[in-house]
Amino acid sequence: MPKAYVFTRYGGPETEALVQVDRPVPGPGQVLVRVRAAGVNPVDWKQRTGYRRPGESGERDFPAYFGNEVSGVVEEVGEGVEGFAVGDAVFGRPVVGGYSEYALLSVDLLAPKPAALTFTDAATLPVAAVTAYDGIRQLDLPAGATLLVTGAGGGVGVAAVQIARALGLHVVGLSSEAKKDFVALLGAVHVPSGPGWTERVPGRVDGVYDLVGGDVLEDAATLLADRAKLITAGAPPEVVEKLGGARVARVRTPERLAAVADLVVSGDLDPHVTQTFPLEQAGEALRTVEEGHARGKIVIEVA
Template sequence: MPKAYAFTQYGGPEVEAFIDLPRPVPGPGQLLVAVRAAGVNPVDWKKRTGYRPAGAAPAELPSVLGNEVAGVVEQVGEGVEGFDVGDAVFGNSITGGYAEYTLLPVEVSAHKPEVLSFVDAATLPIAAATAYDGVHQLELAPGATLLIVGVGGGVGVAAAQIARHAGLTVIGTAGAGKKDFVESLGVVHVEPGPGVADRVRAAAPDGVDAIYDLVGGTALEEVAEVLEDRSKLITAGDRETVARLGGSPVRRVRDRTVLDAVAQLVVQGVLRPFVTATFPLDQASQALREVEDGHARGKIVIEVAR
């Protein structure tokens, strides 16, 4: 039976395990995909602890980890148009991405450009698409200054590149160990921690026009004071803190147009996925620990051998 990496109950890494599952059967509007690569994101381990995005139903246990994949269509469900068996695709998984097979909803799936690798394509449905949605939501004019809180991770790296391409000045908070990497993106690096607001003001003497938060909690609270217009404060995760501060969550578009757009940015050389490490499926635990422990720079991807 096909192999998958899942959590069997809510908790820490100890509840993760490999399980055997029947090959999924695509329903109407779904694609059965043989997974070639799966992106690893913070939301993966957060869901294991019981976190649920707004409006999401509780996970059915065991729950396969991972939400973004690239692979090859094995079967199409009833009513699917525009996709055929053998097509290379990428998108948001319904049944989990750390697996040999998964289901994709056709409305959040896109054809993979031939020049784009499966590994790079697997970084786009969540990290790059979230970055794209957030930067466009802010509607900043060229020359404006954007502060990205937690710029060194997958979403932050993509958001910085998209923002720079839009003509924005980007300042980003990240640990000292990521300084050179962050600056290589054309981002002004600011170290987080006590006094961070003063360091941001020094880096942006003309002020900050927007904040894109990827960390939440204290890290967001410490910098929010530098922004006068709280309608330009958004977060990709901490809805409670951002609401208290007068901001809002990122509005996810979640459709094929965004997937096609970010893929074209990669093809054009505007957006580099910055995959810094890949792991085989049988090392899925190590891949997730890299992200959960905060050691990852850029993106971590799991590759599924065929």
């Protein structure tokens, strides 16, 4: 039986386990993928605690799979699937599976993997890179404008800085002092986080992409003349709306997946995978992200 890393109830790390599961069977409009790599994101551990994205409802079935982005090879196609065949290299967001040997993906959230894109890099794109891309497009700042990215050293932040730079924006990146050199390497002006950080921001800010929430989001809002240019992926909608901003509007389509893949292939986006772990060490990979030690992207390499 295939293996999967799951959580057996809502709670902390004590709920996690590597278990054997039944091999999923693709339904209409789905493909079964043998997973080669799975990206690790903060939303993974948050879902273990009971977190739901805006608009989500209903209880999970347990055990519940970890993981929201995978790459791999098509093993089986469901009824009505067109454009994908057994043996195709693909990446996308799983319906079932994630940190697992097999995953089910809907063709609505699936794209072909370009030959020039590694499975490891492809597994970082469906959540982090597409979230970054969606936010930058939503802000729609003109070339030459200045964008502040909070949490610039994390998975989404790394992609947001690079995508913004590729579109001709000046970028200021807020992160810990420990990530100073890394953020500067991405092409952003680094601002160290901590008390009084807004006073360290050089010059005018035309837009804010927040990935932290809380007090950082509230402080960042004070830097803007136009609060419509404040977006967040780090706070609930009701919090940012009180400040005059909005949540990132996610566009979950194969076309968006293809767009970010093209950015990697063209050299405009480097996912900066800084650590990889085998499936047997999925818990260690998740702790690295949950405890805030990750720099760039963490990936579980399954096969």
